[in-house]
Amino acid sequence: MNERKSPRVYDMSDRPRAPRTMLSDAPPGMRQCPRCKRMLSVEHFIKDRTRSDGLYPYCRECKRAHNQERREKDKATRKIWEARPEVHARLRERDKLPQYQARHKRFYERHRAENTVKCREYRHRNPERIRAINARIRAKNKEVVTAWKRRYYYERGGREMGAAWRANHRASRLAAQMARADRLRQAEGSFTGSEWEALKDQYDHTCLRCQRRETEIVLTPDHVIPLIKGGRNDIGNIQPLCRSCNSTKATHTTDYRVTWKGDNSERDIPSFPRQGLLFE
Numbered sequence: 136m137n138e139r140k141s142p143r144v145y146d147m148s149d150r151p152r153a154p155r156t157m158l159s160d161a162p163p164g165m166r167q168c169p170r171c172k173r174m175l176s177v178e179h180f181i182k183d184r185t186r187s188d189g190l191y192p193y194c195r196e197c198k199r200a201h202n203q204e205r206r207e208k209d210k211a212t213r214k215i216w217e218a219r220p221e222v223h224a225r226l227r228e229r230d231k232l233p234q235y236q237a238r239h240k241r242f243y244e245r246h247r248a249e250n251t252v253k254c255r256e257y258r259h260r261n262p263e264r265i266r267a268i269n270a271r272i273r274a275k276n277k278e279v280v281t282a283w284k285r286r287y288y289y290e291r292g293g294r295e296m297g298a299a300w301r302a303n304h305r306a307s308r309l310a311a312q313m314a315r316a317d318r319l320r321q322a323e324g325s326f327t328g329s330e331w332e333a334l335k336d337q338y339d340h341t342c343l344r345c346q347r348r349e350t351e352i353v354l355t356p357d358h359v360i361p362l363i364k365g366g367r368n369d370i371g372n373i374q375p376l377c378r379s380c381n382s383t384k385a386t387h388t389t390d391y392r393v394t395w396k397g398d399n400s401e402r403d404i405p406s407f408p409r410q411g412l413l414f415e
């Protein structure tokens with residue numbers, strides 16, 4: 136490892152600079168790749184928000200090649216390390232010394248912000264990998280996890296915590312209901328009870344998603360374009376869905392009216408298996 140005693144100061148004032156094509160020299164919409172020196176249109180460069188002009192300097196091709204080289208280099212390095220486990224072990228021991236711990240800590244503090252972002256992005260990119268890792272850790276530490284859970288439960292007051300959680304949960308459900316009522320009040324348009332009844336008649340009292348009919352299910356008015364996405368509260372934005380289909384649809388915009396086959400008796404066999412009904 137290459138350790139620096141003090142930060143080096145470079146005097147840049149009379150250092151000869153390599154001639155290069157300035158960005159301003161490129162015709163509009165074009166850009167020179169500093170690696171392959173080709174003048175290419177900006178579509179040949181990937182976006183990079185950290186750059187002043189929002190583009191990665193190397194062209195796509197060069198970036199790919201560069202990444203590949205990097206990977207191969209890393210692989211070679213790893214091989215060297217793996218071939219010398221005793222060196223690895225020694226360094227691991229060295230890292231436990233206080234001065235090295237302090238150095239690591241300083242490094243971590245210096246890079247804390249970008250590290251947080253990087254980790255978060257990694258977790259978002261690889262959810263199943265993270266899940267697998269967590270599951271592995273939990274499996275490996277079963278007793279510890281159980282002990283933690285037990286301690287957590289007792290420290291938070293055991294049964295009382297359960298009651299508190301339920302009360303909390305009730306409160307948030309109530310809040311969601313009130314927010315929904317609020318949206319209904321604020322939404323544009325309205326429809327009457329008889330309009331709703333007429334709509335159900337039109338669709339033969341059928342849930343447009345699962346094709347089950349009243350009174351097997353209870354139909355509820357579903358907003359095709361959800362209120363939360365600015366949908367109107369008009370009958371024109373309403374479709375009859377059963378409770379469970381309504382909650383499955385959540386805040387998606389799915390118009391099941393277009394798949395309605397008209398007369399219920401001539402409708403196509405639903406593509407999903409249904410129990411207790413024969414379609415022949």
Ligand SMILES: [Zn+2]
Nearest residue numbers: 168171194197
């Ligand atoms: Zn290039």
Ligand SMILES: [Zn+2]
Nearest residue numbers: 342345377380
């Ligand atoms: Zn349904």
